[in-house]
Amino acid sequence: MKIYPNEELPKSKILDFFQFHWGSPEMVISSGIYDCSTLDGFTIVNEEEKIIGLITYIINDNEIEIISLDSLEEGKGIGTILVKEVESLAIKRNCKLAKLITTNDNLLALRFYQKRGFTLSQILNNAVEKARKIKPEIPLIGNGGIPIRDEIELIKVLK
DSSP: OEEEEGGGSOHHHHHHHHHHHHSSSEEEETTEEEEGGGSEEEEEEOTTSOEEEEEEEEEETTEEEEEEEEESSTTSSHHHHHHHHHHHHHHHTTOOEEEEEEETTOHHHHHHHHHTTOEEEEEETTHHHHHHHHOTTSOSBOGGGOBOOOEEEEEEEOO
């Protein structure tokens, strides 16, 4: 496995990744509308140069927000490596807080981030309904048959 800043990879490779795994590089959440293929981030590729993990983020003032995180091979530490890379960068840039938003159905993400020191900060009730007005392809039903309605913000104070 090798890790690269996203800008060191061909933009088409990152765009293709988001098209294949998300249907679009567009992420619509309460903090904004993002083209994930253009955001800063890090990518992990395997020996065949295939993307197996990708994280994107934005920095505003002294906060870093994780916009997307994908790990295609569960249980190998890929997601953890990517989150640690973002946290390390954030600390170097004097960020005091890391945050992210996920949906109420994403129990894997909620577990993953809490195990890595993030805490639940707020629930944005019915936020996904607003996002669907901009991106109607957001499904109504998510992981485990759970209706996708709310966004949950998680935060971590950086030291």
